[in-house]
Amino acid sequence: MNGTVATVGRDLGRILEALGGLMLISLVVPIVWGEYFLLPALLVSALVPLAIGRLLYRRFKDAEAPGRFHGMIVAALGWFSVGVFGSLPFLLIAWSVQLGVPGVATPAGTATLAAFTDPLNAVFESMSGFTGTGLTMTDNEEVLPRTLQWWRTFTEWVGGVGVIVLTTAILSRPGSGSLTLYESEARSEKIHPSIVSTVRTIWWIFILFTFISILILWLAGMPIWGAINHAMTGLATGGFSITDNSIATYDSVAIDFALVPVMLLGSIAFPVHYLILQGDLRNLYADLQTRWVFGYMGIGSALLWAFLYLAGPYETPFAALRYGLFQFVSAATCTGFQTAVDATNVALGGWPSYAQLTVAFAMFVGGAAGSTAGGIKLIRGLTLVKGIRHQIADVFYPESAVRRLEINGRRLNEEEASREFMEAAIIVVLWITFLVVGTFLLLLTLPSGEYSVANVLFEVASAQGNVGLSAGITGPDSLPTLGKIAFLFHMWIGRLEIIPVLVMLRTVFKRGGLYR
Amino acid sequence: MTPRDLPVVSVVFDAGADDRVFDSLLLVGPLIIALIVALGRSLVTEVVAIAYIAMFVGYTLYQWVRT
Numbered sequence: 001m002n003g004t005v006a007t008v009g010r011d012l013g014r015i016l017e018a019l020g021g022l023m024l025i026s027l028v029v030p031i032v033w034g035e036y037f038l039l040p041a042l043l044v045s046a047l048v049p050l051a052i053g054r055l056l057y058r059r060f061k062d063a064e065a066p067g068r069f070h071g072m073i074v075a076a077l078g079w080f081s082v083g084v085f086g087s088l089p090f091l092l093i094a095w096s097v098q099l100g101v102p103g104v105a106t107p108a109g110t111a112t113l114a115a116f117t118d119p120l121n122a123v124f125e126s127m128s129g130f131t132g133t134g135l136t137m138t139d140n141e142e143v144l145p146r147t148l149q150w151w152r153t154f155t156e157w158v159g160g161v162g163v164i165v166l167t168t169a170i171l172s173r174p175g176s177g178s179l180t181l182y183e184s185e186a187r188s189e190k191i192h193p194s195i196v197s198t199v200r201t202i203w204w205i206f207i208l209f210t211f212i213s214i215l216i217l218w219l220a221g222m223p224i225w226g227a228i229n230h231a232m233t234g235l236a237t238g239g240f241s242i243t244d245n246s247i248a249t250y251d252s253v254a255i256d257f258a259l260v261p262v263m264l265l266g267s268i269a270f271p272v273h274y275l276i277l278q279g280d281l282r283n284l285y286a287d288l289q290t291r292w293v294f295g296y297m298g299i300g301s302a303l304l305w306a307f308l309y310l311a312g313p314y315e316t317p318f319a320a321l322r323y324g325l326f327q328f329v330s331a332a333t334c335t336g337f338q339t340a341v342d343a344t345n346v347a348l349g350g351w352p353s354y355a356q357l358t359v360a361f362a363m364f365v366g367g368a369a370g371s372t373a374g375g376i377k378l379i380r381g382l383t384l385v386k387g388i389r390h391q392i393a394d395v396f397y398p399e400s401a402v403r404r405l406e407i408n409g410r411r412l413n414e415e416e417a418s419r420e421f422m423e424a425a426i427i428v429v430l431w432i433t434f435l436v437v438g439t440f441l442l443l444l445t446l447p448s449g450e451y452s453v454a455n456v457l458f459e460v461a462s463a464q465g466n467v468g469l470s471a472g473i474t475g476p477d478s479l480p481t482l483g484k485i486a487f488l489f490h491m492w493i494g495r496l497e498i499i500p501v502l503v504m505l506r507t508v509f510k511r512g513g514l515y516r
Numbered sequence: 517m518t519p520r521d522l523p524v525v526s527v528v529f530d531a532g533a534d535d536r537v538f539d540s541l542l543l544v545g546p547l548i549i550a551l552i553v554a555l556g557r558s559l560v561t562e563v564v565a566i567a568y569i570a571m572f573v574g575y576t577l578y579q580w581v582r583t
Contacts, residue, residue: 218552250520
């Protein structure tokens with residue numbers, strides 16, 4: 001018990017120190033943009049996690065090295081703590097503007113910023129950022145101070161790297177897609193053998209892709225501040241925007257199409273990116289998940305295009321293609337950028353139910369394991385489909401037959417196949433269970449008759465899949481308090497693929513004596 | 517003293533891609549973005565941005581042909 005507390009405490013301390021460091025780096029933004037009234041609030045926001053983190057680290061610095069069990073608890077507790085402490089800039093900046101900063105000219109507050117004086121809204125925004133969800137408590141992002149626009153973007157970008165590190169280097173396990181996928185003959189198990197060099201590799205790929213994405217968006221016509229923010233949140237498949245109507249604000253065909261490859265980059269497993277950058281381009285089609293990223297996005301977009309053009313709200317095939325392709329890729333990569341809004345065309349919430357459910361299905365499946373995307377992940381979906389087919393075909397073979405399940409070029413024996421199938425099935429069952437419970441809960445708390453079941457299911461799937469597309473339910477006033485708390489939980493478990501959160505909760509409850 | 521001995525450059529070369537071209541792209545990327553911020557949209561900045569992306573794509577394809 002004490003050993004676990006010490007190990008978890010030490011690592012949690014390091015995470016909080018890093019969070020404080022990120023806030024200190026962000027002090028550059030108010031200085032560059034001349035938002036000096038925000039400096040005290042941001043500085044205090046940085047010092048709190050820094051001090052607590054330092055305290056924890058010094059107290060437990062001699063703790064034992066973490067094992068897989070500790071890794072899960074640290075990941076779950078770390079993400080939760082970062083979500084909570086990451087809310088401080090929202091909360092303190094909102095209150096600074098509300099109360100005024102002595103000796104510094106403070107601009108008049110806005111209703112959007114005032115929403116963050118409520119700690120729950122601030123935590124919601126922060127958790128949405130660090131989990132890469134993108135659901136927001138803001139009414140109009142454009143009126144936020146540049147510093148908060150940056151902090152929202154930065155939370156998603158850092159959260160994006162964090163989840164790649166988590167799934168590729170720390171929580172690799174059978175069925176997770178990140179361990180087994182790269183175990184086959186042609187690939188090494190992870191990007192590199194050690195966690196440190198894996199993290200280092202992920203960082204340089206992610207930073208390089210960020211620069212490329214910024215320049216692509218800028219060349220497509222986006223102003224540079226928008227390009228920086230949207231490239232970071234697009235690559236991290238987070239979806240926070242700095243404009244009121246997300247990407248629809250630009251109403252530009254070039255920008256819509258330029259963002260599609262940026263989102264796709266984020267949804268491909270980073271170990272595959274590494275191999276491609278080494279010149280092994282075969283992985284674009286030889287890797288099962290990457291092949292399916294393109295196949296499934298292509299089929300899904302074509303289906304959505306057909307729904308939207310043949311029976312939906314768009315009158316030209318090109319308009320249906322433009323909005324259908326963008327929204328399907330945005331949903332399936334779990335980015336959550338929106339071009340379908342009432343201001344420019346027809347909002348997602350106004351699409352026919354079957355079109356909404358197609359988008360919800362995309363959010364459910366998500367992108368590749370080892371990427372920044374959410375959902376159940378392609379590898380699990382494919383493992384389930386192949387596993388079910390394998391089980392059914394088993395009936396037609398004699399009992400003595402030795403059969404193997406083939407996934408991504410690997411031939412699994414009975415035991416391995418069973419383990420892979422079981423893990424994938426557990427995650428999917430848990431995912432659906434939480435989705436259904438969350439939908440019931442939200443239906444109970446929302447005003448009756450205001451939203452359809454499709455709207456509610458869509459919103460919960462969006463939160464749990466870390467997508468961020470909204471049917472119009474999420475907002476500081478429209479989402480009830482219980483719904484906000486439930487969504488915090490959905491975003492948290494969605495990001496950590498459920499199991500680590502359940503392991504942490506079980507440990508806390510059991511060791512805290514709350515149940516035996 | 518070589519450029520590699522400069523503080524930021526040495527960090528990128530030590531912790532970066534272990535590849536001269538990708539390391540250079542990592543170093544030049546922020547400078548190009550700063551240039552765009554300073555000069556705005558012009559023919560020069562657009563050409564520089566296109567050259568950066570072309571370098572990245574071209575080098576990846578070159579790696580593919582070489583292997």
